[in-house]
Amino acid sequence: MASSCQRCGAALNIGASSCPSCGAPVAPAAQPSNIISALCYLGFAITGIIFLLVEPYNRDEDVRFHARQSIALSVAWIAFSIVMGVLIAVLPGPLSHLFIMLNRLGDLALAILWLFLVYQGYIGNRFRVPVLADWADAVPF
């Protein structure tokens, strides 16, 4: 989503701190929401929660979606790590080694998904990850 100057209406460059046409300072509210949407994922649930609480970002529906999905991804990753950790500890030798491998593959897949979502936020696409997006909708704020 491109933003425009509050005073003269000229198009603003991404991340610009002042208007290239009239020189008016750009308020944080006028910062493109796609940058903030990408930032929602950078600190996982922490940045997700921050951007759901901090004005004016928490009034932007794109930002809200990505913030919630970031929280959902974090919860899924933590849950996955706990389940795998328990299985690795409890299962006998050979099976334990299998789950150590599965754990690494899962971490790799989640890291790739995380990177993909940073990019989806950046291009302003509300990409809904199956299941995770439903969890995201359930975030109560």
Ligand SMILES: [Zn+2]
């Ligand atoms: Zn201007």
